[in-house]
Amino acid sequence: MNRNVATIPQDLIAALKKAKHVVVFTGAGVSAESGIPTFRDSLTGLWERFNAEDLATPGAFRKDKELVWGWYEWRRMKVLQAQPNPAHIAIAALATLVPKLTIVTQNVDDLHERAGSTDVLHLHGSLHSPRCATCGQAHILPPGIPVEPEGGRRLSPPVCICGGLVRPGVVWFGEDLPVRELRQAFEAAQKCDVLFAIGTSGLVQPAARIPSLAKQAGACVVQVNPTSTGLDRECTWSVRGAAGEIMPNLLQAAFGRTA
Structure with a gap:
């Protein structure tokens, strides 16, 4: 179901407010909003x-x-x-508003950490960890x-x-993803109440299994992306627009807080 960014669904707001464990799964689209190609x-x-x-x-x-x-x-x-954008900052703030937050990223930058997030699971490694x-x-x-x-x-x-x-400390084509991080990401997806898939196409395996695992376990899956992606059919809600606009708006709607 597609939703306009200006009208965040009330049932999404309610689901986030009562969630005990939230997973945020980010892809290149989030970093692109900071000017990183x-x-x-x-x-x-x-x-x-x-x-x-x-x-x-x-x-x-x-x-x-x-x-x-x-x-x-x-x-x-x-x-x-580059600098963390409002989406990175809102995601870091979300950790203080829900009982448990797990951040899983396909990005190899450190913008989540510089925004204040900790214990980020980097599935594709990091440019900063050769x-x-x-x-x-x-x-x-x-x-x-x-x-x-x-x-x-x-x-x-x-x-x-x-x-x-x-x-470089990144995962190259033909290499396996780090076992510990992938296992922790899969476990978090299977135990969460709400999973956000933000700025990811949902095409790169095996990381693309993460939203499916959450859905199969009964979680609400929320896609935040300006365009249609391969995740559309996995989503409970698909909110179209820039993550840097949607995530701060969602925090305001759910918790009365701006990041």
Whole structure:
């Protein structure tokens, strides 16, 4: 059932007010409202002759480590220059208004955390958590915004204490999602009362199972997205519009609070 953003359904408001456990499942659309390009957007500037999907594989890193590391550092720089938007802030505020909130994200940025959310389940890893490609040891990046690689292309990755090279801490094509985070996300979906799917197409598996698991367990599923998606049939309510407008409005309607 489609709903206009200007008229948040009263039964959705009632369901949120009485919920004991809420899951918020976010995708690229939420970060896009902070100016972060989605992964499949056309690359621009010095990177425009590359295909993002060709850079996001273990094979690409083995073939040209400097190219891949440079591109991911460029992406991390763009993220660090962005700011959490009203949707991130409203989601963080929601944690103080319901008994339990679980945030699950497909995004590799840290905008949820910078908005004040804690214990975020990152299903696709994080740009800010690189690790050694050989031993798996976590690597601490220097603080601040990195300098864009010379020429916008290549940058040598750091070297681990074991002698291996550090790789981006994201899940690449052909790799499995982190077992612990995926298990916790599935468990939360099966135990929640209300699940919000915000800014996600519902196409990328296995994360796309999360709304279905919630629905099968009897939860209300709320989609927040400007356009129709593959999740439409899973939803109890589908609220069309920008998450940065809808989520603060929903908090005001349900709890009399603006984020």
